[in-house]
Amino acid sequence: MTSHFQILKAAETYMRVRKNDVHIPISYHYAMRLADAWPDADRDLVAAAIILHDIGWYSIDEDDIFKKGFQSENYLQSDVRYLHESEGVRLSGPILAGLGYSDDFIAGVATIIDGHDTRTFSRSLNDEIVRDADKLWRFTVTGVSVASDWFKLTPGQYCNRLVTDVIPQLHLPESVEMANTDLIRTRQELCCDVI
Numbered sequence: 001m002t003s004h005f006q007i008l009k010a011a012e013t014y015m016r017v018r019k020n021d022v023h024i025p026i027s028y029h030y031a032m033r034l035a036d037a038w039p040d041a042d043r044d045l046v047a048a049a050i051i052l053h054d055i056g057w058y059s060i061d062e063d064d065i066f067k068k069g070f071q072s073e074n075y076l077q078s079d080v081r082y083l084h085e086s087e088g089v090r091l092s093g094p095i096l097a098g099l100g101y102s103d104d105f106i107a108g109v110a111t112i113i114d115g116h117d118t119r120t121f122s123r124s125l126n127d128e129i130v131r132d133a134d135k136l137w138r139f140t141v142t143g144v145s146v147a148s149d150w151f152k153l154t155p156g157q158y159c160n161r162l163v164t165d166v167i168p169q170l171h172l173p174e175s176v177e178m179a180n181t182d183l184i185r186t187r188q189e190l191c192c193d194v195i
Contacts, residue, residue, distance in 0.1 A: 056087030
């Protein structure tokens, strides 16, 4: 079986957009922590899906990514969000096939990637873990620093938005606990009560 880091390396080219080379490794570690908490999860499927979930952004003009995918009024349902999911499915198949993964495994990864941002529901425990890990990185100092720029907010404003908009989207109780714990530390480190 291929290691998770071989998938990461094989997808590296597609991570050089939108700070995915930072977002994906941090999200991967959250996904592995959640998989540890849920032994029924398929750890390898979760790892492949979280590593590959956002590589579709590579196919989209970077100005469109930020203007339509993060700063428009209805950004969660913007065309570029759907496009990055379908492109992620398209790009992930050859990567995994090239590493020797089965068609069933590749289809399982594609099922998670397809709709990971735009669906309002999860399809499985593996999907819940990936969807939560995708969001949990935002609660770190790094995540707030990067994402507050995407949304044109101050770090303090973005931390407030995490509470009102992101925590309610988390599926698993462990994810909510991680988010709240990390957000306390992030607010302190970024002095959000001062600036």
